[in-house]
Amino acid sequence: MARRFAFVTVLLAAVVLALSPTAQAKAKYELRFNHVLGPTHPYHAGFLKWAQRVKERTNGELEIKVFHSSQLGVEEDILEQVRQGVPVGQNTDSARLGNYVPGIAVMNAPYFVSSIEEVVKLNKCPTIKKWEKQLEDEFGFKVLSFNWVQGFRHFMTNTPIRKPEDLKGLRIRTPPAPIWQESVRALGAVPTALNFGEIYTALQQGAVDGAELVYDNITAGKLYEVLKYVNETGHFLLINFQVISSKWFNSLPEEYQKILVEECDRAGLQTSYMIQENTEKVKQIVQQKGMTVISDVDLEAFKAAGKAAYEKLNLLEARDTIYKELAEIKE
Template sequence: MRHEKAAAALAAILLAVAAPAAAADYTLNVNTALSVNDPLFRGLESFRDGVAEATGGRLEVRLFPNSQLGPDEDVLEQARAGAPVAVVVDGGRLAVFQNEFGVLGAPYLASGYDGMRRVVTSDLFEEWVEALRAASGHQVLSFNWWQGERHLLTKHPVDGPADLSGVRLRTPGAPVWVETISAMGATPTPMPWGEVYSALQQNVIDAAEAQLPAVVGARLDEVVTHITKTGHINLITGLVTSAAWFDGLPEDVQQALREQALAAGDVASYGTRDALAQIEADLTARGVTIREIDVTPFREATAGVYDKLGYGELRDTLQAIAEAE
């Protein structure tokens, strides 16, 4: 009898191990243009694991780096249609739906992560989140995914705006980016991030601008020779999904999604901050010339972007929030 019970117990254990894991009740596919080597991707992995634990496995997050689900704009449209997708996206791309988001990508709004975090966790920002839901059907899970300050990536030294005259410089197509790059002296040339390497290699464009982790992830050190640390845009991004899909989730799952997105955004952002010095050292070792310059001429050249896009008053409000202790 004892042997029979032991055999039965062993059979039950083997059956449990062999059986496939129970399928999740809900699935969220997350798209990012960045590679798995980017510090931000570590945050996405933290988000995936945190959501699984917080929901008891009821919601499965699947990660798709290198824009596997398509360009950011396409995924945003999928979300508007109610698909269970999310995308890591900057405010400029959301400004076409809710104008205030564009100011997050405006030049020299704040420096570093902590100030930007105060902005995107403020009561004012939450008002924008609700307005975006009503305007476009998008749900922001969190917007504290800091990717670093963006710098100029060129094939020649740059000291000031005059050195960018006639330079075809890739940028995202949102108005705030286009106006910023134009004000800096270059000719803005919008194109998807995934096309930048080949465009530089084939001289379709002359230059680009990006944060240091993205330079490594896209191997742009192979096609540019100079990085000029202008820090012209402090890139804060958000994890954005479908409001219709989100509203169909149980309330506790909704709460878990937003809480885990905020926590994972900190993982991503502080991981990025801590990685920057080593990334810069690695790029230098590969032969890229990285230079600090006086950015005052660029600050002065881009100051008018705020008023041109109607963000003048908002800039003062957000800078006060960013600087508050």
């Protein structure tokens, strides 16, 4: 009798599992999504939440598998796979997308915007919509969302920085995109391109003198072990773009396309505000770990210096156009 009861129990459990809409539905569409950040970074949790909601709303037919720490490959290689129509996605930025559509790089230029609310308004700018369409039509990138804001990037070094002159001669790690490189150069340092995962070792070995990153990068990468100062220049508000293949996106049912975009926007804003609220806590942690925060930075001097990057890359007109459009957008 006991054996028969156990069999019935197992059978009932199997029936319940089979009837679950998301547990047993086989995914018809699968997206592998890559990012360079570690598994403890808030973005990773945000991407997982995005994936969960998409799976629920599509009854398991559209599944996103999230890979942290560049497990699928370095960012630039993944972007090329996206262009070729491979069903992969990448957390990237307008600096790298500027390699394809130069104007869009302005969104990662020095002191461009200063709040999440301004980033949300950027979604309504006709010029940015035009750039997104160009990325899709000419280069195969579908921008799902850029409502992902990591926060302000600061110079992190082993010497205190208060004015652009203090950066003279310092080799600062920055991504290999023109707007990042020219911005760091304009602000006084020597830009040095390295992949994100190489920062710790490069600092440890003296290959670079510092990096420009957001606060969460310090704790996620244990960079407090190889850096002494966070110099609060806030020179970039780091706006991230989630991109996938436009060819693959267009192969999805329209309803699934809508869900993919809606939930990416939703998870992005929730994650961005969470990071903003958590920044003070992270700031306290890095100080407890021995880093010194330099807050008396000459921001006006840095803003003035940053203008050279706009001029070098012919982005002043793009910047002024976006500012005009933002001013015309009603709340």
